[in-house]
Amino acid sequence: MDKYLIRKPRTQDSSPMQDSFPVQDSFSSSKRIRVDLNLENLPSDPGLRQKISSYHPNNHDEIRRHYLTKGPCQPVLNDFPLSYFSEKPCRFRSEWYIGRKWLEYSIDKDTTFCFYCYLFGRQDGFKLWNQVAKLDFHVRGVNSVHSQVVKKGEDLLKEKHHIQIDCIRFLLCRRLAFRGHDESQGSSDKGNFLEFVQFLRDHNESINEVLQTAPKNCKLTHSNIQKHIVNAIARETSKDIIKDLDNGFFSILVDESRDISMKEQMSLVLRYVNKKGIIIEWFFGIVHVASTTALSLNCAIECLLCEHNLSLSNLRDINGLKTLILKEKENKSAFYVHCFAHQLQLTLVAVTKNHINIAEFFYVVSNLVIVVGGSYLENGVRRSGRGLNQDTNLKCLGDTRWRSYYGTILNLILMFSAVVDVLEIIEEDGLSDQKVEAQSIMSGRSRRNTQQKTNLHHYRVELFYTIIDMQLQELNNHFSKTNTDLLLCMACLNPSNSFVAFDKEKFIRLATFYPSDFLGTNILALDSQLQNYIFDTRSNNFFLELQGVSELAEKLVSTRKHETYLLVHLLVKLVLTLPVATAIVEINFSAMKYIKNELRNRMGDHWMNDCLILYIEKDVACSIDNKNIMQRFQNMKTHRRQL
Known part of the structure; x- marks a missing residue:
């Protein structure tokens, strides 16, 4: 790039203020000699500061961090200078600092500035004291330029290595797999992870210096380290899901499918209703099973649940494996439901x-x-x-x-x-x-x-009547009496058309399917509670336009009626926990085929499971704090170097 540019030499007599406002030549500034700064000598008054870009690039973050630690310049004077607008005197007021942590005042210029905008490239002043409402217009929405630079400032105050974790999570959540063909030093195809690390080295001298001076066997870039970091994020993601479950009851959706290497994989999804009354289905993991026998699948499920300290006593429904329920009657409130669709x-x-x-x-x-x-x-x-x-x-x-x-x-x-x-x-x-x-x-x-x-006669007797009889016979074979009763009783919860489907007897019958949750006294209490519930909901405008049980659950929580009708709300949650289809499991298998494909057909089971959790539950994975990930990573085993 240098051979195409003619650099303009900087004059020696340029003053600090002259150097702060004109646009700087980014190429010339990037080649300046790094000098040792005395941070205490940096001016506090925003009107006397140089632009951050006027310093050597390697000093930028150090200078920003110094200013962020000190905070914005907000002097309080007895009398601020007067200015005249349309012949009316106005002046800056110190009360304007309240609620505006970003606002700075320059005594030298009698002008206000945005503290964060200065730190990240802008230095526009404001001094229209008769139009103070425009100060808040500068902030605008959550995606504005101001909000973005505030976020940059907050991130900069955190530990320096966060950028490395953020980059790893960025790659994982968008499923840019850590796969390299040749990870040697001179290779031009090292894989996404090492290529991105190289990108960081090229654009950050601190990272480059650390990687240059670190021993070759202590750079934390080995493929095993990559897998450990991914596993740490996956574990924290699962932990966050369990935390949201909050020891409540749940159901599991289970199905099996073969991956690209013809290995039987069992996918498990948790389904529950959260505190806001919203149905949640989380992908919880995928397990390789040596065989698809009931005993093998049962052991795999129990191991996966126990690994995350999930109690089988909170299990209410299973969708996918009938034998698991028929084998033992430890939990009388758990039911097997095949995918109805x-x-x-x-x-x-x-x-x-x-x-x-x-x-x-x-x-x-x-x-x-x-x-x-x-x-x-x-x-x-x-x-x-x-x-x-x-x-x-x-x-x-x-x-x-x-x-x-x-x-x-x-x-x-x-x-x-x-x-x-x-x-x-x-x-x-x-x-x-x-x-x-x-x-x-x-x-x-x-x-x-x-x-x-x-x-x-042919179409009515030989075809229509015969086929109807065959369909009834097949339906009876596929749907057990318990499942049929559950479906019929569930219909009475439908709030459509002003709760026209409400049936008190079916309501109580539905509660008897869950003896662990509804004891004898609770059944009597439910009986007396239902009369008030149906009268209240039918006369309440908030419940008039509801179209399904899921909307009913959310409305009960938002109107705090779930506290008044505790048993009704409990029954609604139990019904919503009951899975009726395995579409979410099939979607997970589609993701498995995308991650473990023909080019990665030797991917290990644990590695695939961790990648699937991050890919499918990317929203949860991105919300986890970096400190938790690093702490789990450090606790996995002793490493020579800390993150």
């Missing part, structure tokens, strides 16, 4: 496979989608001259998603004429195998030996 899918899909006519129909549809490819279909539409605006998206049928069946049938109905034209084209111009398939689909199966029946 998945159960409905299985019920509908099972019917299509068990009824011969329906199975034959979808077999033909599946073959039709395969034979009628996209190019053939478009060609048929073009040659027929019809259906130019039709959707040509005929998707293959999924194994467990009824929506794929339904969508394919709708598209087939819309494109029926074009599909017939395409089949005729394939019969004429297709390959031999395609001709056979097309002719088979066009001809259909022979009905010469079948008994003649009316269409009404």
Whole structure:
């Protein structure tokens, strides 16, 4: 860069005030010789200070920290100088300091300045004493320039190494994985972590000096150190989640899936209702299981919960593993609930496979989608001259998603004429195998030996009635009596349409499912409490527009009705804790495939678990104090150098 610039030499007779206001040449200042400063000689009056940029770059933070320690210049005088605005005398008042810790006054210039703006690059003065309201306009919102420089000042007063931890967390929470191909000194591809450390060295002389003088085996940049730091952040994240749970009851969502290396991984999610009445689902961890037997999965779950000091007595519902509940009856208030959405899918899909006519129909549809490819279909539409605006998206049928069946049938109905034209084209111009398939689909199966029946009888008796019976049978097989009763009783909590679904008997019946939380006396108290509750909520305008149980829980807390109706609120929390779907677990498995992919298929289980926690729960991870992370890191093992 130097060869493209002609540096302007600084004149020796330039005064401090002349040097403070003009824009400085950043390139010339970056090459100035570093001098030893006597910080006590730095002027306190903001009107007499030089710009921070006029000092050597290596002194900037030292000077800023000195001023931050002393605080803003806020002199109190008996009489401030008078100024005239529209022939009216006005002067600065010391009361204006109140509530404005950033405000400074220069006795020399009779002007106010922003303390933090001066420290980080600006030195604009203000002296319109008749328009003092404009002082607060300088602060503006939380994302204003002023707020940003205040945050910089607060961070600068913290320990110097915070920038290193912040950079690590920045990379982790955005899933820039710590993976290097060649971490040797001369490598140009050291991986994201070491490349970022090199960036810091290039832009901060203090960091560069520490890394240059530190022994080669004591720089805290080894891959093991990186993993220890990640583990420390993951542990603190889990600790923060447990703290938010506050020893309350919870449910767990469990599912298994294989990672890219074909290892069985079990994902566990905690679900609970927080103090504000909001449903929370936290990813808690992923565990490699040697087998998917009930005993193996049960042991893995118990170990993970015990590792974080979670009591099984607070467990209320399990979604995903039926055997865990059926094995032991230690907690009578815990119930197994399979994913309801998945159960409905299985019920509908099972019917299509068990009824011969329906199975034959979808077999033909599946073959039709395969034979009628996209190019053939478009060609048929073009040659027929019809259906130019039709959707040509005929998707293959999924194994467990009824929506794929339904969508394919709708598209087939819309494109029926074009599909017939395409089949005729394939019969004429297709390959031999395609001709056979097309002719088979066009001809259909022979009905010469079948008994003649009316269409009404066929579709009503042989199909509709039969399928309804099969669906009822499948639903009874997939939904236990306990789960069905839970769902029916849960419906009485719905606040929609002025609590039209309220049923006192179902309310009390629902409470009996949780004997650990509702003893005999509590049931009697709930009975008497419900009458006041329903009258109060139906006559209260705050509860008129509620649309679900989750909104009811939040409104009870915000209106402090949860203190009046303690038992009702407890029952609402228990119902919200009951999981009905495993969508969140499937999302976690998607994240697992992103983190442990083909390029990182040898990633260890603990390393993947820590990365997943930080990636999925990035909001919690970013809120943890750096001191807690460093303290946990130091307590892991004895290191030669402290962070």
